[in-house]
Amino acid sequence: MGWIGSIIPLDNLGHYLHWHFILISVSNLIVIGLMIVTFVAALLLPFPGRSRRKENQ
Amino acid sequence: MSTTEIDRQWTTRLRRRAAGKLPPEKLLPDTQPAYVSSWIYVFGVTTLAALVVVIVSGCILALEGPQWWHSSNIGHFVNSTHLWSVEIFFFAMIVHLWGKFFMGAWRGGRTLTWMTGCVTFFASILAGFTGYVSQTNFDSQWISTQSKDGINATGGGSFFNVLNLGQMLMWHIVILPIAAIALTGMHVLLVRIKGVVPPFEKDTEIAR
Ligand code: HEM
Numbered sequence: 586m587g588w589i590g591s592i593i594p595l596d597n598l599g600h601y602l603h604w605h606f607i608l609i610s611v612s613n614l615i616v617i618g619l620m621i622v623t624f625v626a627a628l629l630l631p632f633p634g635r636s637r638r639k640e641n642q
Numbered sequence: 643m644s645t646t647e648i649d650r651q652w653t654t655r656l657r658r659r660a661a662g663k664l665p666p667e668k669l670l671p672d673t674q675p676a677y678v679s680s681w682i683y684v685f686g687v688t689t690l691a692a693l694v695v696v697i698v699s700g701c702i703l704a705l706e707g708p709q710w711w712h713s714s715n716i717g718h719f720v721n722s723t724h725l726w727s728v729e730i731f732f733f734a735m736i737v738h739l740w741g742k743f744f745m746g747a748w749r750g751g752r753t754l755t756w757m758t759g760c761v762t763f764f765a766s767i768l769a770g771f772t773g774y775v776s777q778t779n780f781d782s783q784w785i786s787t788q789s790k791d792g793i794n795a796t797g798g799g800s801f802f803n804v805l806n807l808g809q810m811l812m813w814h815i816v817i818l819p820i821a822a823i824a825l826t827g828m829h830v831l832l833v834r835i836k837g838v839v840p841p842f843e844k845d846t847e848i849a850r
Pocket of ligand 1: 682683684685686687689690693735738739742747748752755756757758759760762763826829830833836837838839
């Protein structure tokens, strides 16, 4: 797993974004972003088998 | 025993009620309405699957104990499996929650489904929190000393002492898992009893 450390610096302090009273770590912000991307993708991506079932209706 | 006596037995009454509310073909259906074929409906089951991995990996950790998970390779692996399945659990649960929120999935008498979801969410946050403060490292020391003031300010500190490692570990491995599993069971049974909520357009069609 050593290769992960060569791409992402893991030995220093966490990075934080600070804007007025909002303080959030970059890692948490990335996770929130990924959740939003997943949510939008779940709505937009076609579900396998959907068209087949429509024909049967 | 006369028939009326049998009718009055609690076993008879409970069986009839359960079978009436949740007949086997509703509990384990073979088809779903067409509108369920969308990725957004997958996240409840994803959450459920992640929860199973959380529980199984947690049980293995409990069987072997801290010396094992802190020092052996397999121990590290199961410890990481436990953490990362929790990450997937929360990730999927949030996407699930957003989906149900924008669908207004509490419609049509599904209030209890929504509410059991909310309470499960709260119980899971507590489970995550007690897990973090049970790590016996600098992280858990930091988290517990930071949070104690907040919790004590609410008065909760009188029965929930975040600096008490034994208590936090017991909450994490006994009380909260029981709560999460029971609530999730209720939640899923309620979904089966009510059936999947129809989309908004369908709902108005039915109402018309
Ligand atoms: C341990 C966490 C949870 C698990 C395992 C879980 C599991 C599920 C499953 C398997 C379903 C049916 C399939 C689906 O539509 O995705 C479902 C439906 C539902 N969930 Fe959850 N859920 C959890 C948390 C939540 C939370 C936090 C909320 C919102 C506060 C929520 C609200 C709902 C609602 C309203 C439905 C009914 C949807 C309908 O009738 O179509 N759930 N859940």
